[in-house]
Amino acid sequence: MQKHPIKERILHFATILIVCILLGYLTHDLLNGMFVGIAIGIGFVMIGEGLIGNRR
Numbered sequence: 001m002q003k004h005p006i007k008e009r010i011l012h013f014a015t016i017l018i019v020c021i022l023l024g025y026l027t028h029d030l031l032n033g034m035f036v037g038i039a040i041g042i043g044f045v046m047i048g049e050g051l052i053g054n055r056r
Helices: 006-026 030-055
Strands: none
Touching: 006 030
C-alpha cells in the first residue's frame, strides 16, 4: 500500500469538511455539519484512501 502525499490528504480532508459545513449551514445546523465533516474527513483520510489505493 502506497502512502499518498500529505498535501493530497489535507486537500481531501479540507474538501470534505467544507462540503459538510456548507450542508450544515443550508440545513440550519452548522455545528452538526462541522462535527460530521471532521468525522467523515478523518475516516476518509485514514480508511478510504487505503481502500481506494488497493484498487488502483
